Amino acid sequence: MTSRLTPFSKFLMTLAILAGIFFLGRYVLNNTSFGKGLKEKSQEVGSNNSNPTRDEESSGPLSKEAINVGVVTWGGYIGGQYFNEGFKANSQSRFLKEYGFPVEFKILDDVPVSREAWKKDAVNLLWCTIDALPTEIAGLADYDPVVVFQADWSRGGDAIVVRRGINSVADLKGKKIAVAEMTPSHSFLLWMLEAGGLKASDVEIIKQGSAIDAAQVFKSQQVDAAVVWSPDDVACLKDVPGARILESTRSASNIIADAFIAKRAWLEKNQEKVQKLYQGWMIGAAEINASETNKKKAAKILAEGLTGFSEEDALGAINNVRLCTHGDNLNFFGLNADYKGVSAEQLYSRMTSLYKGLGYAEGKIPSWRTIFYSDAIKSATALTGTEHAGEGQKVFTKANENEAKTKEAIATKHVSISFRTGEFLLDENSKYIIDKEFVEIAKGFSNSRIRIEGNTDNVGSEASNILLSKKRAQSVVDYLVNTHKMSRNRFVVIGNGPNKSIATNDTEEGRAKNRRTDFELIGE
Incomplete structure (x- = not known):
């Protein structure tokens, strides 16, 4: 008769089997190539688990406590996203580590949806x-919006x-142009037309919902021109034989200024946080600007x-903007008396006038001073050093006059x-003009x-008129350099005398039109 195993005997046998499996497994891991491979794989997985992605580190509680920033698909907000170590509120954020609060970025490419999200907090x-703000500021008045930075x-x-x-811009007259109205694209087009001596009524605007839509219409060859975003500009050139970029904001460099608005009541309740948000953002922008x-x-x-x-796309997007530093903000918002470039107030006021005249800016448009909140920028006194300085003027080399004289102008504006x-x-009236x-x-x-x-009529000798017209053009350059602090090397001075008439010299009216100064934007 066979005896039955006791519970204790079963326990001892199980223990022996487990021990055997353990030592066999240990031997395989330590003494075979298969085992070593498994061991290395396990270490990689462990390492990855101990360093989760930024998205994995984000948490519900952090998101609920976060300052929420509404952005679009654009490279210009990366200063804040970089300092935040990502788009989501996360434990690695420098905003959280250094200032004690989380930040989250929400992509809201649909403009009406983004405005509703802001209204509802x-x-x-x-x-x-800032350029397009006049078209929408009146509609946001109930929420008391102010510009922060x-x-x-x-x-x-x-x-x-x-x-x-x-x-050239002159060639756009009478042409169909696809553009998203009341957006930065529209602002850019209006500036470009004025630089070329045209008005909006001189072209046919084909209204689009977005710059992306404008690119599609251009690629389908339904229009003669379109205002688009990068990288759609490259795609347009690829898809439309003979197409070219007439101008971009690489040259039109101080027209489209990306900024942020907030409700005044929210700012007053979160003043210290906003000051730190601005400071961190500016540090992030300065670090990116300073290091590849x-x-x-x-x-x-x-x-x-x-x-x-892709990372390549993202790098291109960053290279297509100037990430603003604290010094840039001091300049743009009129807090540096020595700054002579485009200011926020000038840009806002100019575009208010333009959009009002075209019927796009309706209702009561508030003055700039009532909508600018300066506290965050003024508080950042610790942001010193060259990395936080404002952008300097572009350095122009002296142009070869013979080459520059024959280079085709992108835009020409005739000024009497x-x-x-x-x-x-120049007399005072000429300076005013x-x-x-x-x-x-x-x-x-x-x-x-x-x-x-410089241009003249045909009264007098040709030689003396050429000399006189060049002196007059030089007087204009001297004024722009001495009063407005523009680089002298930026300018090319030409005296045409009577040889570039735009009207007949047989009448006084025609001769008056020919006595003019032409301002022309030309390529490098």
Whole structure:
């Protein structure tokens, strides 16, 4: 008769089997190539689990406590996203580690949806552009919006693409142009037309819902030109034979200013947090501007946060903007008395006038001073050093006059400046005309070279008129350099005398039109 095993005997046998399995497994791991491979794989998995992705580190509680920032698919907000170590509220965020509060970025590409989200407090800070703000500020009046700070300037992110045969702004007259109305694209087009001496009524606007839609219409060859975003500009050139970029914000460098608005009541309740948010954002922007390594890290963060973006796409998006520093904000918002470039107040006021005249800015448009909240910028006194300095002027080399004289102008604006017979010095009225008709354009297109051409009628000898016209053009340049602090090397001075008439010299009216100064934007 066979005896039955006792419970204790079963326990001992189980223990022996487990011990055997343990030692066999240990032997395999330590003494065979298969086991060593498994061991290395296990260590990699453990390492990955101990360093979760930014998305995995985000948590519900952090998101609920976060300052929510509404943005669009754009590279110009990366200063804050970089400092935040991602788009989501996460435990690695420097905002959280250094200032004690989380931040979350929400992508809201649909403009009406983004505005509704802001009204309902789904986002606290909302993207805008100072140039297009006059078209919507009256509609937001019930929420008392104020501008908090500037994030970037568009520097190549916006472009005007044109079909074959269009080589200048003058060639756009009577043409169909696809553009998203009351957006930065629209602002850029209006500036471009004015620089070329045209009005909005001189072209046929084909209204689009977005810059992406404008690109599609251009690629289908339904229009002659379109205002698009990068990288759609490259796609347009690829899909439409003979198409070219007429101008981009790489040259029209101080027109589209990305900024953030917030409700005044929310700002007053969160004043200290907003000051720290601004400070951290500016530190992030300065670090990216100063280091290619940091820029590559920023591109990785941007690619992770934007749908369909590779790191290469993200790097291109960052390179298509000027990430604004604290010094740039001091300049733009009129807090540096020595700054001579485009200011927020000038840009806002100019575009208010333009959009009102075209019927796009309706209702009561508040003055700039009532909608600018300066506390965050003024509080950042610790942001010193060259990395936080404002952007300097572009350095122009002296142009070869013969080459520059024949280079085709992208835009030409004819301005009548009166001189006494035989004289070339500017009087006060002439200076006023230059200020009114051209200075803001020169500042807006601050990366463009400018050709100043003096012209006369045919009264007198040709040789003396050529000499006189060049002296008059030089007087204009001297004024722009001495009063508005523009780079002398930026200008090309030409004296045409009577040889570039735009009207007949047989009448006084025609001769008056020929006695003019031409302001021309030309390529490098």
